[in-house]
Amino acid sequence: MTSILRVKARAIFDSRGNPTVEVDVFTKLGMFRAAVPSGASTGIYEALELRDGGIRFHGKGVSKAIDNVNNIIGPKIIGKDPTCQAEIDEFMVQTLDGSKNEWGWAKSKLGANAILGVSLAVCRAGAAARGLPLYSHIA
Numbered sequence: 001m002t003s004i005l006r007v008k009a010r011a012i013f014d015s016r017g018n019p020t021v022e023v024d025v026f027t028k029l030g031m032f033r034a035a036v037p038s039g040a041s042t043g044i045y046e047a048l049e050l051r052d053g054g055i056r057f058h059g060k061g062v063s064k065a066i067d068n069v070n071n072i073i074g075p076k077i078i079g080k081d082p083t084c085q086a087e088i089d090e091f092m093v094q095t096l097d098g099s100k101n102e103w104g105w106a107k108s109k110l111g112a113n114a115i116l117g118v119s120l121a122v123c124r125a126g127a128a129a130r131g132l133p134l135y136s137h138i139a
Helices: 063-077 085-097 112-130 134-138
Strands: 006-013 019-027 030-036
Touching: 006 063, 006 112, 019 063, 019 112, 030 112, 063 085, 063 112, 085 112, 112 134
Parallel strands: none
Antiparallel strands: 006 019, 019 030
8 A cells, every 4th residue: 555655835836927836745656746726717616715815925825725734734644545535635625624614615724725736646646556547547
């Protein structure tokens, strides 16, 4: 069994020059990276993307989301099997974040940008652990 050894997040800039979250998940098979830029528009039913507010980057900084990955999510998923995608996603959304609104799980405590970055990097690690291309692992 392959397990998650380390999780590290950082800020990068997306194609519009806005900060976004990038996450690296490490296993014995290597490093698996995911970036989660925000869409040009967001709707009322979308999960909450955590932004810093304030004047830095016109309020669009992601340091809170990065801290949540590095200090809350990452340490709690070390040792987990990246092929167990649904289990890890459920753990992040329901146990670690736990926030809800009238439409379901809101992801407002840790931020959808933090959770999604980890989820996608874990998905890539899970595909590698199974020896499959990403599209086959997801299907």
